[in-house]
Amino acid sequence: MSGLSRREFFRKAGAEASLVGLLAAGAARLKAAPLGLPIGSQTYPHRALIKEGNFAGLAATLAGIGVTTLELCSPFGYTEFASLSDATMVKQILADHDLTCESAHFSMKELREKQSACIDWAKEVGITQMLTATLGSGNAPAPTLDDVKRAADEYNRIAAMAATNGIQQGLHNEGFESSEVDGRRTYDILFELLDPKLVKFQFQMSTISRGFVAHEYFAKYPGRFISMHLQDVDLTATPRVQTALGKGSIDWAKTFQAAKVGGVKNYFVEQNMDLTKESVAYLKTLTI
Numbered sequence: 001m002s003g004l005s006r007r008e009f010f011r012k013a014g015a016e017a018s019l020v021g022l023l024a025a026g027a028a029r030l031k032a033a034p035l036g037l038p039i040g041s042q043t044y045p046h047r048a049l050i051k052e053g054n055f056a057g058l059a060a061t062l063a064g065i066g067v068t069t070l071e072l073c074s075p076f077g078y079t080e081f082a083s084l085s086d087a088t089m090v091k092q093i094l095a096d097h098d099l100t101c102e103s104a105h106f107s108m109k110e111l112r113e114k115q116s117a118c119i120d121w122a123k124e125v126g127i128t129q130m131l132t133a134t135l136g137s138g139n140a141p142a143p144t145l146d147d148v149k150r151a152a153d154e155y156n157r158i159a160a161m162a163a164t165n166g167i168q169q170g171l172h173n174e175g176f177e178s179s180e181v182d183g184r185r186t187y188d189i190l191f192e193l194l195d196p197k198l199v200k201f202q203f204q205m206s207t208i209s210r211g212f213v214a215h216e217y218f219a220k221y222p223g224r225f226i227s228m229h230l231q232d233v234d235l236t237a238t239p240r241v242q243t244a245l246g247k248g249s250i251d252w253a254k255t256f257q258a259a260k261v262g263g264v265k266n267y268f269v270e271q272n273m274d275l276t277k278e279s280v281a282y283l284k285t286l287t288i
Contacts, residue, residue: 034256034288038068038100039280040268042229047073047080055084056093061273063097066280070094070101071227071268072127074118077107087124094125103129103227103266105172111158119165129168129226129266131202135190136176145181145189152193159198170226172202178210187212191221200226200263204270208250209233209240215254218262225262228255229270230279242271244278246286256288 033039041062043050049058062070075085084090094101104127106118111132122130135151136143143151159169171177171194177187191201201224203214218225232248234241245252259267269279 033283034252034267034286035259035264037264037266039066039283040069040071040103040266041067041276041280042071042105042268042270043081044073044078044105045270045272045276047078050083051080053083055090056096059093059097059099062276063099065277066284067269067276068099069266069268070099071266072101072104072125074104074106074110075121076114076118077110078105085121087121090125101125102127103131103170103268105131105133108132108135112154115158115161119162119167122167123165128166129170129200130162131170131172131227133172134174134176135171136174136179142179143176143181143186148181148186148189149193151176152190156193156195156198159195163198168200168226169198170200170202172229173204173207173212178207178212191224196224200224202227202229203262203264204229204231205250205255206231206233206242209235215251215258218255218258218264222261223263225259225264226266228259228264228267230267230283231269231271231275232279242275244271244275244282245269246282247278252282252286253288256286 043058046058049055059070072084073081075081075083104122104125110118118130135155155169155171162169171190173187177190179186181189201221203217203225205214205228208214214228230245232243232245232250234243234247235249242248269276271279
């Protein structure tokens with residue numbers, strides 16, 4: 001066979017380089033995510049599958065739509081997650097589907113009563129961030145300032161114990177945090193009372209329906225956040241309804257830009273499966 005001419009050689013080399021570039025660009029688009037961070041999913045909306053013992057099936061579905069990291073809930077404090085008590089099994093399923101998990105939710109009750117066991121399980125799975133949904137309980141009456149101080153003191157103690165074990169404690173914002181004390185949001189008071197080194201915050205995006213705007217909080221409290229739970233809300237609807245990301249009232253470009261200031265290290269879509277699929281697809285198109 002005769003050798004290639006110089007011109008043919010460079011023409012073929014150029015075509016191959018272009019093909020490699022296109023493939024690489026395609027792969028990058030598949031993995032694209034805001035802030036260059038993994039697209040995550042909080043598993044609580046999918047707890048029925050976990051309760052049935054089908055964590056592997058859930059992991060496969062989420063990995064298949066482009067999720068690369070999960071946030072779990074504790075098998076000791078969330079009854080639907082009891083099937084995940086075997087940390088070795090959890091790690092294997094995560095590995096089988098090329099997923100990571102560095103964050104999980106724990107109830108205040110279990111942190112009070114069995115924090116050591118929670119930490120042991122978390123460390124075995126590979127979790128380095130332990131969060132709680134709220135420092136209050138249910139629809140309790142509006143707290144007093146003393147109530148808020150007691151809650152903050154207790155959580156600082158819990159977080160100090162976690163820190164000695166290499167765990168970052170965090171606080172999500174639910175009912176208690178959205179209450180008011182003497183005309184001030186309990187949430188803002190907690191930023192003053194919780195030790196910034198021991199406790200980071202996780203912002204629940206759906207609280208925009210109660211006037212909590214993420215980018216405003218990220219700018220107001222730089223470096224105090226660690227993660228976000230992602231939902232979108234249509235504030236023009238009556239009643240206000242949750243939507244897939246990009247279809248509601250939240251300015252996601254502004255949110256993610258401000259998240260850099262806030263210190264956000266990870267984010268998790270927290271929606272039912274249909275909305276999760278739409279939201280993950282949207283995140284893949286969002287470059288910040």
